[in-house]
Structures are given as C-alpha cells and as structure tokens.
Amino acid sequence: MSLNDETLQELKSELLDELEKETPSKSLLAERLAEIRSADIGEVLEEMIEEDEELTAALTVLDILSTERAANVLGYLPGESQLEVVGELSDAQVLTLLEEMGSDERVDLFNLLGEDRREALLRRMARQEREDLKRLASYQEGTAGAIMTSDYVxxxxxxxxxxxxxxxxxxxxxxxxxxxxxxxxxxxxxxxxxxxxxxxxxxxxxxxxxxxxxxxxxxxxxxxxxxxxxxxxxxxxxxxxxxxxxxxxxxxxxxDDAMDVAESEATEDIHKGMSIGQLEDGVSRVPLWSLYRKRVTWLVLLVFANLFSGAGIAYFEDIIAAQVALVFFLPLLIGSGGNAGAQAATLMVRGMATGDVGVKDWSKMLGRELLVAGSLGLTMAIAVTPIGIMRGGDAVAAIVALSMVTIVLFGSLMGMCLPFVLERFKVDPATASAPLVTTLIDATGVLIYFTIATAILAQVSG
Amino acid sequence: MSLNDETLQELKSELLDELEKETPSKSLLAERLAEIRSADIGEVLEEMIEEDEELTAALTVLDILSTERAANVLGYLPGESQLEVVGELSDAQVLTLLEEMGSDERVDLFNLLGEDRREALLRRMARQEREDLKRLASYQEGTAGAIMTSDYVxxxxxxxxxxxxxxxxxxxxxxxxxxxxxxxxxxxxxxxxxxxxxxxxxxxxxxxxxxxxxxxxxxxxxxxxxxxxxxxxxxxxxxxxxxxxxxxxxxxxxxDDAMDVAESEATEDIHKGMSIGQLEDGVSRVPLWSLYRKRVTWLVLLVFANLFSGAGIAYFEDIIAAQVALVFFLPLLIGSGGNAGAQAATLMVRGMATGDVGVKDWSKMLGRELLVAGSLGLTMAIAVTPIGIMRGGDAVAAIVALSMVTIVLFGSLMGMCLPFVLERFKVDPATASAPLVTTLIDATGVLIYFTIATAILAQVSG
Incomplete structure (x- = not known):
C-alpha cells in the first residue's frame, strides 16, 4: 500500500534509531529497506538531508542499498538534496550512480553540478557515454529535449x-x-x-x-x-x-514524466494567477531571496497602478468631503468588482490553458459573461441596498446599488477580455492575474462610483 | 503529427463541404477519416454538435466510422455532446456503441441518460453485462470506483x-x-x-x-x-x-485517466482560488445558470464581509473628514496588503495540494513568511514614500510608509496562516481564496491605516 505521512515518520525514526546505535546492523536495515518503495525511501531521505545532522544517516542508507536502487532513490530527491548527497561522494561513486540512473535523471543531476565537478566526471567517462550526456545536457530547460530519455526501444x-x-x-x-x-x-x-x-x-x-x-x-x-x-x-x-x-x-x-510536467505547469499557472513568478523549487525549499524576488516585481508595479485609484479619489475630493458617508461603501464596491473580475479572468485563463477556450470563442464568451455578470451585479446590488438605505438614505442607496451593478458588470467584462487581449498581442494570458485585474478594476470602480454619486446627488439637491 | 486548431478547422470544413453535397461520397469520407485520430475527430464533431444545424453531419460521420471507432470517438466527446448524439439514436444503436466502449466510458455515458432510457437499455442487455454496468454505475462520483475500468487482465x-x-x-x-x-x-x-x-x-x-x-x-x-x-x-x-x-x-x-483527473483537479483548485464552485463542465459549455450559481455564493458573502471595512471607515469618519488626503492612499494600501496576502495564501494552498507543505511545516513556513513579507513591506513602503511626501507632506508620508509595512506584513501572515487554520478544522484549505483573503485584509488594513494615522497626527499636532 502507499504510505501516508505518519507511516513515513515512523519509518524515519525506525531507521534513525538503528543508525544511531554504536554498531548498527546493516543486514537488518537492508531487510527493512527492501520492503519499502524507492519513492518512499526518497521522501524519508529528503527529510534527513534537510536536517544537517542526519545527512550521514542518509548517506549510510544509500550505501546499504544496491547501486541500482540507490540511483533510483536519488532520482526521487529534489535537486538541492541530490547536490548535498553528491557533495559527500567521490567522483568514482558519483559515476557509478550516474550510470545506473535513467538518462533523463542523469542529465538533470549533471546540469546541477558545478563546472569543475562536471569536467572531472566527463573525463572519467567512456567516449560514447560522454557524447550522449553532453548532447542531452545541451537542450534548453523547459523543452522536450530537456525532459526526454534516450532509453527507448x-x-x-x-x-x-x-x-x-x-x-x-x-x-x-x-x-x-x-x-x-x-x-x-x-x-x-x-x-x-x-x-x-x-x-x-x-x-x-x-x-x-x-x-x-x-x-x-x-x-x-x-x-x-x-x-x-x-x-x-x-x-x-x-x-x-x-x-x-x-x-x-x-x-x-x-x-509519468509528462504527468510531472503537467503538475508543475499547473503550479506555475496557479502562482502566475497571483502574480508570482516561476519558482525553481517547492515553496518550502526555494531560497528566501528568490521567493522575495518572484513576489516583489508585480507587487511594486501594482503599487504604482494603484495610484490611479488614488488620483480618481483626489479628483472627487470635494464630493467626498461633502458626503463622507460615501467612503463607507468604497472598499465594498471596488472589492466586489475586483472579485467578480478576477473570477472572470481566471475562468478564461484556465479555459485557454486546458484548450477549452480558444481565441475564436471570444464573442461567444463575451455574450455569456454579459448575462452572468449582469445577473451577479443585480444580485449583489439587491444585497447591498438595505445597507445603503440604513447608512445614508434613499439617495445613497440608489448610488450604491447602481454603482454595484455597473462596477461588477464592467469589472467582469474587463477581467474576461484581458486574457484575450494579451493573447492577441502574444503575451501569456496568465499575466491577467487576480492582483492585476483587481487593481485595474479598483481604479475604474472609483471613477464609476463617484461619477454616479455626483450625478445623482446633483439631481437630488437640484 | 498532432493537429493544431487551424488544421482542425480545415478538416471540419472539408468534411462539411463533402457532407453538404447532394450525394456525399461515403467512401471518400471514410478514407479521409481513416487518417485522423479519434481524439481529433472527437474535437471536430464536438464543434459540429454545438452548431445545431451541423448535428446531422456529425451523426453521418459517426455512421461512416466502424462501430469500434465510433465508440472510441464518442468517448472523447464531453457529456453534453454525447447526450445530443445518443438522443438521435435508437436503443439498438446505442447498445452497440455502449458494448464497444471501455467500461469506464460506458458507465459515464449511462449515468448521463434519463431513467427511462436507462431502463430500456438495461432490459435489452445480457444479465452479466447488466449486473456489471449497474455495479459500476453505483459508485459515487469523484471516487476511485467512478473512474476505474473493469477491463483489466x-x-x-x-x-x-x-x-x-x-x-x-x-x-x-x-x-x-x-x-x-x-x-x-x-x-x-x-x-x-x-x-x-x-x-x-x-x-x-x-x-x-x-x-x-x-x-x-x-x-x-x-x-x-x-x-x-x-x-x-x-x-x-x-x-x-x-x-x-x-x-x-x-x-x-x-x-491516462489519472492524468485527466489531475488536470480537472488542478482546474477545480484554480477556480476555488477565486471562490468559484466546482463546475460540472468546461467554462465554455457549462450552463449559464450553473455558472452564475457557482460564482454568486461567495461574492454575496464577501459583500457582507466587506461591510467590516465600511464599519472601520465609519468609525474613523472624523479623522477622514479632517484629513481627506488620507483617502487617496486607501485603495493603494489595502490593495497592496490584499495582493501580498493572496500570494502567501496561494503559495500555501498549492504547496499543501502537491504535498510539498504539510501541517507540521507550519512554524517553518511562518518564519520564512515573516522574513519575506517583512522585506516586501519595506520595499513597497520605500516605493510609496515619495508619493506620500508629494501628496501630503512628511507626516502623511510617514503614516503611509508605516501603514504599508504593517499591512503587507500582517496581510501576508494572515494569508499564510489561514490555510493551516482551515486544515486544522478539517475545512478544505483551498477555501482560503484570493477574494476571501483580500476581503479580510481590506478590513484589517482600514483599521491599521487609520489607527496609525490617528496616532501620528495627534503626535504632530500635539
């Protein structure tokens, strides 16, 4: 059966207990390890390697396994852990392991090594092997060449x-x-x-x-x-x-490699949806500096984009000063528009990624969104009307309800169209992230809200 | 080679051209179809079926194919299109197709049919076949039983x-x-x-x-x-x-079925990240009413959650009236906090879904987020300071910069922790969607901003 987290933890402590004995029984360990699948041993070793004091234990485990098995387990480790292991081994040992790995995993590990180590290893290889490795290593990351194996029939x-x-x-x-x-x-x-x-x-x-x-x-x-x-x-x-x-x-x-690619592509898309750049490793392992860099770019760009909302507010400062109660509804209105718009954008971006939606479907999608977003806007306007009456009377309620319909409708259409526009200009449609869409809608929402407020208030007082 | 959109369109018009002739040549069509893979024929037929006037053409194509091939192609169609086809066929014809389908696809189609049709078909089946189908059809959707096939060796x-x-x-x-x-x-x-x-x-x-x-x-x-x-x-x-x-x-x-599940689960996760419920079909095909329902629930809930932001603003109405320039920075500050927080939440939710992050990693993740979010907050505060000075002078700049650091840090930590809290209470961590997180941070951000503003303005004027 496949192992869950708990059994993996038990297995880990069991192994560590034996290894910490003065004279650990290698035959007992070998017997126990023979029952465990390589993927599971890999997961246990990964944790051991992360804890520096357990690195030696991890190396002993690899040493107990047959070379073929050890190479297999190594293939399941993330790159960083592989490097830690390989750093402790001699060139001859690394070479034996590399030989037993599948050609795709061999190249991945090889590409992670420093240039000196790579040269040293290449010198010890047979010519045919060296050529094959060099060729596979030369394909650009993210291409078919970089994930393929040459072990076919x-x-x-x-x-x-x-x-x-x-x-x-x-x-x-x-x-x-x-x-x-x-x-x-x-x-x-x-x-x-x-x-x-x-x-x-x-x-x-x-x-x-x-x-x-x-x-x-x-x-x-x-x-x-x-x-x-x-x-x-x-x-x-x-x-x-x-x-x-x-x-x-x-x-x-x-x-199986295609399935791994699909998973990491889905992760990348999900991160992109929040304006996070492509991480080179899992979020729990990626260096902090890299995590910072992949998050900060769009956050700072959006600070400046958000200034448009501020400018809109500055433009309407007089009406705000005259009717401060309007500010009460501001986060509510632009927030709702942003949420609806981010939904619309996400539906399109994912539809495009899975092939469900094509550029040619643009007008059909627009028609559908018009109906759905209109209904959403009406529902939300109805929800907010009683609060409008309570907080500011009939005029404010009318302003808020009308703004809600307009902002939700407009925001959703913007969110829906943006991925198509990006695709049209050969930009990745996933750039239409939730943060970008909500920021754009914030600015538009401010304009819509206070324009409607100005008009209705002039009507009422006039 | 695999076909792209353009070649598929060409194939479709080629087929339609021949079928619209007074006496279309079946042998010519059969020859052409023999060169095309079932998945590609499926895609062309799907489009034909969507256009009502081309449904007959689609049926003719299926009729030209061998039963085995037709069953295969049918398996590639989305449920809705399968129903349209089956609606035009006699029970005997449906039965022949069902027999040729894989047991998993057979059950999927069977489950889509109305009860009368199901009964009629079951009556015509051999006992063994009927029992097998009934058993497979009884497994609940979303379980191993519902996606498995009984055609194993x-x-x-x-x-x-x-x-x-x-x-x-x-x-x-x-x-x-x-x-x-x-x-x-x-x-x-x-x-x-x-x-x-x-x-x-x-x-x-x-x-x-x-x-x-x-x-x-x-x-x-x-x-x-x-x-x-x-x-x-x-x-x-x-x-x-x-x-x-x-x-x-x-x-x-x-x-291959596992890969399809992984794809649809990724889509579900992406939609959940925007508070969209599970769609029963692709976004381009799902009924509008269903799309409305799956989007409206959280949108309306969040309207009410957004009232907390409004209440916060109402509480600080005096300071806003006294210093209207503060409103200028409101969307910017709560927007930035929301963006950073949504990033943090998304990173955790996806990490948990792929198994990269476990509940036990909570404290490690908190430490990492503290460092990253602190740096993000500082960077964004630096970016916004000159604008603060320009728009409102030193005091406003200090308020805005200090609020930015606090809101981004606090928002990120909230976003990061929420998935763990949900998981702890056995709620799907993906409920920590971008809209929910940003709404929560909006309300918190309003409080932080105006509290800092009150304190600093009191200091300055005092």
Missing amino acids: AIASGMTVSQALMRVRQTAPDAETVYQLYVLSLEGELIGTMSLRQLMVARPGAVVDDIMIKDVIRAAVDEAQEEVARIVARYDLLALPVIDTDNRLVGIVTH | AIASGMTVSQALMRVRQTAPDAETVYQLYVLSLEGELIGTMSLRQLMVARPGAVVDDIMIKDVIRAAVDEAQEEVARIVARYDLLALPVIDTDNRLVGIVTH
Whole structure:
C-alpha cells in the first residue's frame, strides 16, 4: 500500500534509531529497506538531508542499498538534496550512480553540478557515454529535449515480428518503457511506431513495417514541455517520441514524466494567477531571496497602478468631503468588482490553458459573461441596498446599488477580455492575474462610483 | 503529427463541404477519416454538435466510422455532446456503441441518460453485462470506483508464465492495458502484480506466484479520485488496482485517466482560488445558470464581509473628514496588503495540494513568511514614500510608509496562516481564496491605516 505521512515518520525514526546505535546492523536495515518503495525511501531521505545532522544517516542508507536502487532513490530527491548527497561522494561513486540512473535523471543531476565537478566526471567517462550526456545536457530547460530519455526501444526497419520481440527482451532491463516501440530507418529517422500489444498478437514472420503505424504523433526537440504534456494527455500516450530537425529519433517522453510536467505547469499557472513568478523549487525549499524576488516585481508595479485609484479619489475630493458617508461603501464596491473580475479572468485563463477556450470563442464568451455578470451585479446590488438605505438614505442607496451593478458588470467584462487581449498581442494570458485585474478594476470602480454619486446627488439637491 | 486548431478547422470544413453535397461520397469520407485520430475527430464533431444545424453531419460521420471507432470517438466527446448524439439514436444503436466502449466510458455515458432510457437499455442487455454496468454505475462520483475500468487482465494464482502470456494474448483486444497484470486468488482477492516486461523475461515454466510483487500499491473503491491521481503520479504507475472491502479486485485506474483527473483537479483548485464552485463542465459549455450559481455564493458573502471595512471607515469618519488626503492612499494600501496576502495564501494552498507543505511545516513556513513579507513591506513602503511626501507632506508620508509595512506584513501572515487554520478544522484549505483573503485584509488594513494615522497626527499636532 502507499504510505501516508505518519507511516513515513515512523519509518524515519525506525531507521534513525538503528543508525544511531554504536554498531548498527546493516543486514537488518537492508531487510527493512527492501520492503519499502524507492519513492518512499526518497521522501524519508529528503527529510534527513534537510536536517544537517542526519545527512550521514542518509548517506549510510544509500550505501546499504544496491547501486541500482540507490540511483533510483536519488532520482526521487529534489535537486538541492541530490547536490548535498553528491557533495559527500567521490567522483568514482558519483559515476557509478550516474550510470545506473535513467538518462533523463542523469542529465538533470549533471546540469546541477558545478563546472569543475562536471569536467572531472566527463573525463572519467567512456567516449560514447560522454557524447550522449553532453548532447542531452545541451537542450534548453523547459523543452522536450530537456525532459526526454534516450532509453527507448528502437526497432530497425525490415525486422520481423519475432526479431523485434527478441530485441524487446534484450533491451527490457535498461529501457524506460518497452511497451511502445519505434521503427527507425537506416539513417535513424522515425518512420513508424507500434505497441508491444500489437507486436504480441502479430504473426511472428510478419515484417514490422507492415504492422506499424506510420503517422506517428511526435514532438520536436525544442517543443515546449507543457505542449508535450498536453499531447500525451490528449492522445492518451504511453510515451511521446521526440525528433530532431532531420526527423531522427532522439528520445522519448514517458507518461509519468509528462504527468510531472503537467503538475508543475499547473503550479506555475496557479502562482502566475497571483502574480508570482516561476519558482525553481517547492515553496518550502526555494531560497528566501528568490521567493522575495518572484513576489516583489508585480507587487511594486501594482503599487504604482494603484495610484490611479488614488488620483480618481483626489479628483472627487470635494464630493467626498461633502458626503463622507460615501467612503463607507468604497472598499465594498471596488472589492466586489475586483472579485467578480478576477473570477472572470481566471475562468478564461484556465479555459485557454486546458484548450477549452480558444481565441475564436471570444464573442461567444463575451455574450455569456454579459448575462452572468449582469445577473451577479443585480444580485449583489439587491444585497447591498438595505445597507445603503440604513447608512445614508434613499439617495445613497440608489448610488450604491447602481454603482454595484455597473462596477461588477464592467469589472467582469474587463477581467474576461484581458486574457484575450494579451493573447492577441502574444503575451501569456496568465499575466491577467487576480492582483492585476483587481487593481485595474479598483481604479475604474472609483471613477464609476463617484461619477454616479455626483450625478445623482446633483439631481437630488437640484 | 498532432493537429493544431487551424488544421482542425480545415478538416471540419472539408468534411462539411463533402457532407453538404447532394450525394456525399461515403467512401471518400471514410478514407479521409481513416487518417485522423479519434481524439481529433472527437474535437471536430464536438464543434459540429454545438452548431445545431451541423448535428446531422456529425451523426453521418459517426455512421461512416466502424462501430469500434465510433465508440472510441464518442468517448472523447464531453457529456453534453454525447447526450445530443445518443438522443438521435435508437436503443439498438446505442447498445452497440455502449458494448464497444471501455467500461469506464460506458458507465459515464449511462449515468448521463434519463431513467427511462436507462431502463430500456438495461432490459435489452445480457444479465452479466447488466449486473456489471449497474455495479459500476453505483459508485459515487469523484471516487476511485467512478473512474476505474473493469477491463483489466487478471491472472489466476498458480498459473505458469507461459499460461499467463497466453492469457495476455487472448485478452489483448479488450483490455484497457495489458502491461500491468494482476494475480487473483480463487476468491478474487488481489494477491500480487507483475508487469508484462517481467513476465516476458521470466522462465516460461515458472509459476506467477513466485515472480509477482506481493506488496501491491492499491486504492479502496471509495478513495477520492484526487488521491488516486496522486498515487499514480507518486509511484509512476501505469495503472492502479482498485479493491473492495474484502480485498477483491474490482477495477483499475489507468495512467491516462489519472492524468485527466489531475488536470480537472488542478482546474477545480484554480477556480476555488477565486471562490468559484466546482463546475460540472468546461467554462465554455457549462450552463449559464450553473455558472452564475457557482460564482454568486461567495461574492454575496464577501459583500457582507466587506461591510467590516465600511464599519472601520465609519468609525474613523472624523479623522477622514479632517484629513481627506488620507483617502487617496486607501485603495493603494489595502490593495497592496490584499495582493501580498493572496500570494502567501496561494503559495500555501498549492504547496499543501502537491504535498510539498504539510501541517507540521507550519512554524517553518511562518518564519520564512515573516522574513519575506517583512522585506516586501519595506520595499513597497520605500516605493510609496515619495508619493506620500508629494501628496501630503512628511507626516502623511510617514503614516503611509508605516501603514504599508504593517499591512503587507500582517496581510501576508494572515494569508499564510489561514490555510493551516482551515486544515486544522478539517475545512478544505483551498477555501482560503484570493477574494476571501483580500476581503479580510481590506478590513484589517482600514483599521491599521487609520489607527496609525490617528496616532501620528495627534503626535504632530500635539
């Protein structure tokens, strides 16, 4: 069964108890660890590594595991923890671990190392290995190339089904997946694909070229990783092949890595929705200085944007001074407009990210928002009217109710349209964050509220 | 290659052009459709069905496809579109389609139908089929039971490797995946699992019980679907077996369905972050009335919460009347506090959802936020000071700068703590939405601002 937090804590103290003994029993530990899944050992080690005094314990645990297992566990650790471990190991030890890691994880770790260490390790590698690592390490972060693995099963064009099955059995121990196979021409071009399932039910003497699917869904090596995840999800793929500009197969992105990308992309989108820049690690681990930087940019920009609200208020200073009761409703009105507008913007941004809403749907979305936001505004105006009467009498109630409808309607339409406008100008629609939208609506709301107030008060007194 | 929006539009008009001819060539259409993937045909049909006058065209396309293909395409349509199609078909036609669908998609469609239709269809089914469908349809939405499929490959305990391989070949056409196999006892209990890869490299005469993994990661049938997705992602599974209370295997959730769940859960979280309730369909398709309902609840609640800000302002009416310039900075200060607080809350809520932050991390997070929010507050105070001097002189500048630091710091800490407090009281931490957090900070900000203003102005004039 999968472990929950509590059992993980128990496992951790159990391991620490044994390790803190004068002569810990390695065989007992090995036996216990054999029952635990790599992902779970990884989580326990991650916590140990965070506590400096437990780093040695973590290293002992890795040492007890077989190299293959240790490499596997290491792959589950966040980059920072990997670095701490690797910092304590000799080049020879690191090399053995790197060899056992999947090619995608090997590159990730390699890219984290300092240049000196990288050079030292490269010098000790066989030529073929070195070239492969250098090539994979050269792909830009956030692209298909950076998340793919080169441990795929390639079948040569012209092979028979039974030859292909033999090849699958041979490569099974090293390949990331053996369930989707790729047929290559002599030049290494990707010319077809087939599933192991297809292969197993095919006639053993048939040639793979006759049973493969020729129209292969594929991604270019510089394709954005979120697009890779989207394709894997859309076509329910086990793995997506990645090709270079000459249509040569250079790697595959497996479903589990695509799922990890989708999760981190969702996190990024959620953070962007609050004007937080892309964090390079989880919020509990990212350096404070980086967290500050990723939050401060928009906060300061929005301070200045907020000055427009102030300017609006300054412009209407006379009417405010004459009727201070109006200030009572100011946070309420601009807050409500901001909330409704942020909702509208978020619905569009997420709809665009999942492919539910396209640029061409703009007018349809506008019509829908007009109806929904109008109803929302009316409901909220009705809710606020009694309070308006109580605090300021009929005139103020009328001002507040009318302002509420207008601000909510206007704010929602602004929030809804902004992502489309951004997309149109090739800016990420997710820039239409809640803070940006509410700030814009604050300023607009001030103008609407006091304009309506001026008009109605002039009417009443006139 | 995967199709983009533009090519999909072209494909759609191509199909419509042919279908609008007096005698459309079915063989030509069939040939063209054979080249297109089911997911892409689904997307084109979805658009056709949305346009009422193209519904017939969509039906013709489905009719041209083989039943297997049509069932497959139907599975890619959103529920609403499926209903429109099924509404035009006879019971016999629906039955044939249902038979060809995967068991999970079959149940989803079945659950959407009206009771009369369901009864009519059940009456025409074979007993075994009927029982299976009724059982699957009885699981509550949002649980493992509701997203699992019963089309898995079961291996009987005691079988040899070659018998098991034979079984894989036999079930290959119908099973959702043949790459992960489940070993069952005579009573149907799940006692082990193995991958097809393991099976292929094992000695043909070996008994499966000797090579299977006995400690199977599994989920209970009433486990929440987001937990299912999390387990699949955490352990990089191809499929997660689902068991009933007697440990009997009742279904599996495959990686692609887990990925879909993860996506819709992310959407739900993003919407919740703006106080939008769970939508039953994409934002472009959900009925307007439902969209209104899911947005209005919190908006109206927050109108009343916003009254606290108003009450704060009313309490300080005298100082406002005496120094109207203070109102200039009001939206700026409470807006900034709200933005910083919403950031802090969002970081925690997402951290908790991905498992990066646990309840036990509370004090560590508080310490980190104290430092980051303090720095943010100082930066923003520095940014706003010159404007304070320009608009109101030294005293106002001091009030505004001091208020900024206090409000940003206080707001961020509130935003950060709220998700932990909610979690502690077993309320979904995602309830700490941006609108809720900003509204709370608005009220607090008003109090902080005018309290500081009163104190400093008394000092200056005194």
